[in-house]
Amino acid sequence: xxxxxxxxxxxxxxxxxxxxxxxxxxxxxxxxxxxxxxxxxxxxxxxxxxxxxxxxxxxxxxxxxxxxxxxxxxxxxxxxxxxxxxxxxxxxxxxxxxxxxxxxxxxxxxxxxxxxxxxxxxxxxxxxxxxxxxxxxxxxxxxxxxxxxxxxxxxxxxxxxxxxxxxxxxxxxxxxxx
Amino acid sequence: xxxxxxxxxxxxxxxxxxxxxxxxxxxxxxxxxxxxxxxxxxxxxxxxxxxxxxxxxxxxxxxxxxxxxxxxxxxxxxxxxxxxxxxxxxxxxxxxxxxxxxxxxxxxxxxxxxxxxxxxxxxxxxxxxxxxxxxxxxxxxxxxxxxxxxxxxxxxxxxxxxxxxxxxxxxxxxxxxxxxxxxxxxxxxxxxxxxxxxxxxxxxxxxxxxxxxxxxxxxxxxxxxxxxxxxxxxxxxxxxxxxxxxxxxxxxxxxxxxxxxxxxxxxxxxxxxxxxxxxxxxxxxxxxxxxxxxxxxxxxxxxxxxxxxxxxxxxxxxxxxxxxxxxxxxxxxxxxxxxxxxxxxxxxxxxxxxxxxxxxxxxxxxxxxxxxxxxxxxxxxxxxxxxxxxxxxxxxxxxxxxxxxxxxxxxxxxxxxxxxxxxxxxxxxxxxxxxxxxxxxxxxxxxxxxxxxxxxxxxxxxxxxxxxxxxxxxxx
Numbered sequence: 001x002x003x004x005x006x007x008x009x010x011x012x013x014x015x016x017x018x019x020x021x022x023x024x025x026x027x028x029x030x031x032x033x034x035x036x037x038x039x040x041x042x043x044x045x046x047x048x049x050x051x052x053x054x055x056x057x058x059x060x061x062x063x064x065x066x067x068x069x070x071x072x073x074x075x076x077x078x079x080x081x082x083x084x085x086x087x088x089x090x091x092x093x094x095x096x097x098x099x100x101x102x103x104x105x106x107x108x109x110x111x112x113x114x115x116x117x118x119x120x121x122x123x124x125x126x127x128x129x130x131x132x133x134x135x136x137x138x139x140x141x142x143x144x145x146x147x148x149x150x151x152x153x154x155x156x157x158x159x160x161x162x163x164x165x166x167x168x169x170x171x172x173x174x175x176x177x178x
Numbered sequence: 179x180x181x182x183x184x185x186x187x188x189x190x191x192x193x194x195x196x197x198x199x200x201x202x203x204x205x206x207x208x209x210x211x212x213x214x215x216x217x218x219x220x221x222x223x224x225x226x227x228x229x230x231x232x233x234x235x236x237x238x239x240x241x242x243x244x245x246x247x248x249x250x251x252x253x254x255x256x257x258x259x260x261x262x263x264x265x266x267x268x269x270x271x272x273x274x275x276x277x278x279x280x281x282x283x284x285x286x287x288x289x290x291x292x293x294x295x296x297x298x299x300x301x302x303x304x305x306x307x308x309x310x311x312x313x314x315x316x317x318x319x320x321x322x323x324x325x326x327x328x329x330x331x332x333x334x335x336x337x338x339x340x341x342x343x344x345x346x347x348x349x350x351x352x353x354x355x356x357x358x359x360x361x362x363x364x365x366x367x368x369x370x371x372x373x374x375x376x377x378x379x380x381x382x383x384x385x386x387x388x389x390x391x392x393x394x395x396x397x398x399x400x401x402x403x404x405x406x407x408x409x410x411x412x413x414x415x416x417x418x419x420x421x422x423x424x425x426x427x428x429x430x431x432x433x434x435x436x437x438x439x440x441x442x443x444x445x446x447x448x449x450x451x452x453x454x455x456x457x458x459x460x461x462x463x464x465x466x467x468x469x470x471x472x473x474x475x476x477x478x479x480x481x482x483x484x485x486x487x488x489x490x491x492x493x494x495x496x497x498x499x500x501x502x503x504x505x506x507x508x509x510x511x512x513x514x515x516x517x518x519x520x521x522x523x524x525x526x527x528x529x530x531x532x533x534x535x536x537x538x539x540x541x542x543x544x545x546x547x548x549x550x551x552x553x554x555x556x557x558x559x560x561x562x563x564x565x566x567x568x569x570x571x572x573x574x575x576x577x578x579x580x581x582x583x584x585x586x587x588x589x590x591x592x593x594x595x596x597x598x599x600x601x602x603x604x605x606x607x608x609x610x611x612x613x614x615x616x617x618x619x620x621x622x623x624x625x626x627x628x629x630x631x632x633x634x635x636x637x638x639x640x641x642x643x644x645x646x647x648x649x650x651x652x653x654x
Contacts, residue, residue: 027236031229039222049228053235060236121219140223143196146189161185164192168213171220 010068023060026073031056032122033074034081037115041085051088055081078112117175124174132167135160184210192217259304259328261371264317266292266308269369273297276345276367277330277338279304299330318370327364327372335361335377347373357390358382404583406651407605408634410459413582416541417461417601417648419471420516423449426462429514430455433489434479434522445630456538461603471601471646472517474542476587482524486510489520497594519598536585541602543588544595545643548574551588554641555579557619559604559612561586582606599644609651613637616649629653 009029016022031052038051058080059066066076125136138149146164150157184207191201191214203211263269267290273279274297282303283296292308309317318324332338339353346368353363353375362376382390407413420426427449430436436453444450448465456478464470479485483500489512490496497511497519509523521542545551549572555561556579564585565578574590582605591597606612609627616639617623624638624646636650 023236024233027233031232032224035224039224043222045222048222049224049232052224052228053232056232056236118219121216122223125220125223136220137223137226139192140196140217140220141225158185161189165185165188165213168188168216168220169209172213172216175216 006072009073013063013066013068013073017063017066020060020063023063026059027056030074030077032119033115034077036118036122037078037081038085040111040115040118047088051081051084054084058084078115121171121175124171127174128167128170132163132170135163136167136171139164188213188217195221259326261304261306261328262309262315262317263306263369264309264319265369266295266306269306269367270295270297272345272368273299276342276347278341300332302330304328324371327374329374329376332375332377335363335375338375339363339365342367342373342375355379357394358387400583406607408652410454411603411605412458412537412584413605414541414584414586415459415461415603415605416473416475416539417463417471417603417646418473418516418518419464419468419601420462420518421464421466421468421470422516423451423462423464426514426516426518427451427453429489429492429494429516430460430462432492433494433512433514434477434485434520436460458537458539460539470517472519472598473600474519474521474544474595474598476521476523476540476542478536478538479522479524482508482510482522485522486512489514489522494520540584541586541600543586543600543643543645544591544597545588546591546597547643548577548588548590551641551643552577552579554619554621554643555581555586558616558621558639558641559606559647560615597643599646601646601648603648603650605650605652607651609635609637609649612649613639616641616647621647 012022012025012029016026034055035048035052038055039048042048042051055077059077066073125133127133128136134153135149138144138152139146144152146157146160150160153160187206187210191203191206191210194201195214195217201214203214206214261269270279270281270284270292274281277299279297279299281295281297283294284292285294286292292306293310294305294307296303296305307315309315309320311320330338335353339347339349342365343349347365349363350366350372351364353361356362356376359380359382360376360378362374365373365375367373418426427436427438427441430453431438434455436455438451438453439459440450440452442450444463444465446465446468448468449463451462453460453462460475486496486500493515494512497513498509500508500510502508503523507523507525509521511519511521513519519542543551549568552561552563552566552574556563559581562580563577564580565576566574567576568574574588576587576589578585578587586602589595613623613627621639621641624640625636627635627637627649629635633652634650635653636648639647639649641647
């Protein structure tokens with residue numbers, strides 16, 4: 001995180017602490033990171049969504065307790081996420097009698113890099129040209145078939161596959177720029 | 179396979195990835211293999227719907243501001259002031275002129291009666307209506323005042339007040355800088371509503387505010403306790419009554435640095451003089467042929483040795499030479515030529531630290547039956563015992579009793595310290611009530627309550643210990 005970004009984030013946090021209405025900006029900036037973090041530990045989509053929602057709700061409720069110590073805001077969110085994931089694993093192990101999965105709080109640095117890369121990928125989707133973005137979202141987020149997408153968009157399946165190809169290509173190009 | 183279109187190859191791989199399987203890329207174009215890697219990472223891409231839904235959810239929580247307030251049913255959306263008038267239309271005209279209000283809505287009955295109207299005063303909105311007694315809507319004019327104060331925070335309180343007053347409002351509290359960091363005052367409108375108006379000047383921390391409030395409460399209590407007292411007087415003022423009154427005045431001046439503030443001919447034809455010693459007043463009066471009421475006075479002086487010497491030089495006789503007392507004073511005692519006892523003392527520590535209720539001058543009684551006298555003072559004047567030092571048998575060596583803002587001291591008569599009936603000028607709030615009370619407690623009336631030409635209403639009683647009490651309140 002560059003010093004410029006760091007101080008901007010700090011200002012944003014302070015603003016949100018005074019006015020919770022400003023939390024929306026922190027949410028937008030960190031949504032993909034948290035989601036990517038959770039999705040890496042949890043495969044199931046609805047579980048990922050529940051956990052992501054939980055992390056932001058906790059963050060909002062406890063924002064006044066957040067103290068700036070130089071670490072990025074996302075590190076705090078990751079810790080909330082790690083605790084939530086561990087809690088859920090413990091809960092599940094009690095229900096099933098299985099051993100809980102190892103505590104997830106010690107997620108390796110390498111892992112965080114992968115999370116960050118994935119968050120950037122998710123974010124990059126937002127910036128795709130609109131026709132590519134729609135296809136990528138429908139295919140990967142909504143998990144629709146090419147045929148369904150073609151039907152919904154009123155285009156040929158070939159055209160949709162073409163957009164999917166170009167979308168993935170654009171994403172790769174964008175990420176390799178960084 | 180290799181002949182297949184690259185976009186189809188990629189879609190096959192994507193379909194496998196989305197199904198949670200590893201795609202077979204052995205015969206694929208290298209570009210497809212590269213893009214499939216992206217596709218693996220894109221699996222689980224969050225949906226727009228979820229992201230938007232969560233954003234909305236968090237927004238709702240923000241409105242509630244804290245998770246503890248999630249009980250939706252109790253969420254309050256606003257607070258509105260609804261004002262009722264005997265003539266709402268006139269009130270609306272007034273608020274337009276006085277407060278720069280604008281009318282945003284008016285619902286009138288065919289007869290012109292206003293059932294509901296709304297006005298904006300700057301950023302604030304009020305609603306108003308005429309009176310509807312059947313519905314419990316009554317105006318301050320009908321009720322005889324309003325217990326509610328409306329508070330307008332304005333940009334320039336002085337200018338706001340000026341315009342409001344020009345339009346017919348009355349200032350009921352002047353616009354002043356207030357301790358809580360606002361410049362503020364209070365207006366009464368012609369319809370009976372009170373408007374506090376303020377402009378914020380500076381932030382004051384809450385703990386500082388609390389302290390200021392306590393200081394204010396103390397001052398108010400002091401003000402109240404001074405009610406009915408002449409300026410500069412405490413509740414208890416000794417009235418030293420002797421035949422050679424001018425001689426006594428000279429003595430207190432030269433021995434104790436008293437300042438003469440007032441001298442006149444008293445009601446009985448003798449001298450009436452008021453002197454100040456320290457922050458206490460002492461009345462001196464009398465003349466030839468008048469019954470004497472010499473007094474024992476506990477007097478704090480800056481330097482007891484010097485005062486003792488000056489007193490002797492001025493004709494007093496020594497009762498006790500200056501001595502350090504174990505209770506923290508250096509004290510001495512003299513008797514002046516007119517018979518008063520002066521127990522003079524200098525404290526090693528500031529007087530306020532020893533006893534914040536003690537004044538420079540404190541009357542000291544030597545009654546026969548100190549315990550009974552304390553009881554009498556309580557019943558007659560509502561005095562409160564604050565200290566008592568006594569033997570196992572109940573013999574009181576020293577006691578302090580509060581009378582209004584003053585303390586009187588006493589010790590059982592013994593040896594050379596014998597009973598010395600004294601005259602006291604006692605300021606109270608209600609002369610007549612205290613006079614009655616004193617008589618019931620066993621005092622004898624000398625002069626019943628009467629207004630005096632010098633502005634006090636007073637009465638004289640003699641207590642069972644032969645002391646004279648002039649019970650007084652300042653009327654003028």
